[in-house]
Amino acid sequence: MMIVFEQKPFEEILGYLINDKSIFILRCKGCARVNQANAESDLMDMKGRIEERGIGITGSAIKGLLCMKAKSVLEELSETIGNPTSLLIMACGLGVQSVAEATHKIVHPACNSFVDKEILELGKREYRCRTCGDCVLEFTGGICPLTVCSKGLLNGPCGGNSLGKCEVSREIDCGWVLIFERMKKLGRLKEFMSFLEPKDYRKIQKKKIS
Amino acid sequence: MGFKEVLESKKFVVTAEIGPMKGTDVQETLEDAELIKGKVDAINVTDLQSSVMRLGSMAVCHLLKDHGIDPIFQMTCRDRNRLALQSDLLSAWVLGIRNVLALTGDYPTVGDHPQAMPVFDLDSVILLKVISRLNEGFDMAGNQLKGATDFFSGAVVNPGADTEAALEMQIIKMEKKIEAGARFFQTQGIFDLELFEKFMKRIEGFKAPVIGGVILLKSAGMARFMNKNVAGVFVPEPLIKEMEEAKDKVKTSIEIAARLIKGMKDICQGVHIMAIGWEKKIPMVLKEVGL
Numbered sequence: 001m002m003i004v005f006e007q008k009p010f011e012e013i014l015g016y017l018i019n020d021k022s023i024f025i026l027r028c029k030g031c032a033r034v035n036q037a038n039a040e041s042d043l044m045d046m047k048g049r050i051e052e053r054g055i056g057i058t059g060s061a062i063k064g065l066l067c068m069k070a071k072s073v074l075e076e077l078s079e080t081i082g083n084p085t086s087l088l089i090m091a092c093g094l095g096v097q098s099v100a101e102a103t104h105k106i107v108h109p110a111c112n113s114f115v116d117k118e119i120l121e122l123g124k125r126e127y128r129c130r131t132c133g134d135c136v137l138e139f140t141g142g143i144c145p146l147t148v149c150s151k152g153l154l155n156g157p158c159g160g161n162s163l164g165k166c167e168v169s170r171e172i173d174c175g176w177v178l179i180f181e182r183m184k185k186l187g188r189l190k191e192f193m194s195f196l197e198p199k200d201y202r203k204i205q206k207k208k209i210s
Numbered sequence: 211m212g213f214k215e216v217l218e219s220k221k222f223v224v225t226a227e228i229g230p231m232k233g234t235d236v237q238e239t240l241e242d243a244e245l246i247k248g249k250v251d252a253i254n255v256t257d258l259q260s261s262v263m264r265l266g267s268m269a270v271c272h273l274l275k276d277h278g279i280d281p282i283f284q285m286t287c288r289d290r291n292r293l294a295l296q297s298d299l300l301s302a303w304v305l306g307i308r309n310v311l312a313l314t315g316d317y318p319t320v321g322d323h324p325q326a327m328p329v330f331d332l333d334s335v336i337l338l339k340v341i342s343r344l345n346e347g348f349d350m351a352g353n354q355l356k357g358a359t360d361f362f363s364g365a366v367v368n369p370g371a372d373t374e375a376a377l378e379m380q381i382i383k384m385e386k387k388i389e390a391g392a393r394f395f396q397t398q399g400i401f402d403l404e405l406f407e408k409f410m411k412r413i414e415g416f417k418a419p420v421i422g423g424v425i426l427l428k429s430a431g432m433a434r435f436m437n438k439n440v441a442g443v444f445v446p447e448p449l450i451k452e453m454e455e456a457k458d459k460v461k462t463s464i465e466i467a468a469r470l471i472k473g474m475k476d477i478c479q480g481v482h483i484m485a486i487g488w489e490k491k492i493p494m495v496l497k498e499v500g501l
């Protein structure tokens with residue numbers, strides 16, 4: 001998952017804590033994507049500012065991979081956690097959700113999650129494969145139109161490309177130009193001309209649907 | 211005669227374009243339309259052009275119809291998923307709209323609500339197929355309609371694509387669009403007739419007529435702006451100079467547009483005039499051409 005997180009404005013966090021007498025703070029040490037160097041100082045800073053406002057802190061901890069290990073982390077901490085009215089989680093949206101799943105206590109998020117910033121700026125091209133359930137790479141030279149084109153177009157480029165760059169940002173290549181050039185080089189323009197059917201979004205849906 | 215009949219009779223058609231207002235005051239739009247009524251065969255109504263929120267294309271098309279003008283309903287894939295697109299097509303048909311122009315649509319970030327969710331559930335080729343399907347009396351899912359549509363559908367093509375790869379793709383996509391049901395094409399604004407003629411040679415034999423786009427230049431600055439920012443539009447330096455040196459900009463603008471239109475008469479099957487705020491000047495352009 002290419003998720004990064006950044007701390008919410010402090011006043012917003014404080015608003016969440018309005019009914020809390022005491023809290024426990026859990027900071028994700030992170031994964032490969034998260035800046036681990038700041039974990040300690042971020043946590044110290046947060047503790048200081050919260051105490052300043054008269055809210056008690058029963059304890060705090062820094063633990064890695066909260067998104068996957070929340071349950072065991074909470075078990076491990078059961079002795080030290082005390083009896084806070086809530087938990088404040090400094091982690092990405094995945095981390096907060098797993099902690100919430102593993103406890104009956106109120107869980108407050110301290111951070112906003114983003115797709116990796118660089119990628120976000122590169123025209124919202126989240127992931128290279130959206131696991132669409134009906135792969136079309138055969139017709140597109142092994143380059144996924146769903147992710148490499150900013151609009152996820154299936155049947156060729158929009159009119160917005162200019163000098164090979166995308167309408168959404170002139171910093172990034174037009175995905176359809178990449179596909180075309182690859183297919184042309186491969187001598188597969190006939191396949192390039194194929195009509196691609198609309199996607200079945202039940203298979204791509206981000207939310208779980210039953 | 212409606213737009214479709216004029217095109218099918220192989221006459222040279224003239225279409226114009228209107229961008230609805232931001233708000234509910236339609237007076238000026240209708241005045242402009244009234245002024246060009248009878249002089250053009252149809253008027254395109256844009257669909258939240260440049261991703262700027264405004265009055266919808268369908269409502270304005272309906273008003274034009276009431277005023278005795280044949281509208282071309284522009285429909286992009288930017289804001290609606292397949293349910294809404296199909297439903298809006300049925301609604302448009304019921305409101306008397308007979309022509310649709312299928313487009314991809316600009317990305318939301320270019321407009322005034324850059325926070326909006328980009329939809330692009332379908333693309334322009336698929337949308338054309340969907341229209342063909344509705345014309346046959348079925349929706350996308352294969353369900354039978356009680357009462358079909360019979361739209362005359364068209365699409366856009368950009369002969370001014372600025373690289374050979376982009377141009378080749380335009381042509382390939384044009385073929386796909388014809389196969390999907392496009393029966394006419396309108397182009398992006400053209401300023402270089404020689405390039406346009408070359409393009410038309412390359413697509414000789416394609417089964418759908420092409421209507422060449424003409425943008426009214428308002429100033430040299432506007433030309434330079436378009437060259438820099440509008441994909442597929444390129445105003446050659448001599449024309450920019452002509453505008454720069456013009457004493458009467460309106461007169462020169464009309465002369466340039468008239469020249470382009472006269473040139474197009476031998477190249478393609480009509481012109482599409484994009485006045486971009488100068489709608490009131492369209493009759494003067496047509497008078498200059500003798501149309």
Ligand code: SF4
Pocket residue numbers: 128129130131132133134135136137144145146147
């Ligand atoms: S078409 Fe793209 S999103 Fe779908 S399976 Fe293939 S790579 Fe993944």
Ligand code: SF4
Pocket residue numbers: 148149150151152153156157158159160161162165166167168173174175176177
């Ligand atoms: S310019 Fe190219 S990559 Fe960007 S949206 Fe259009 S087709 Fe997709």
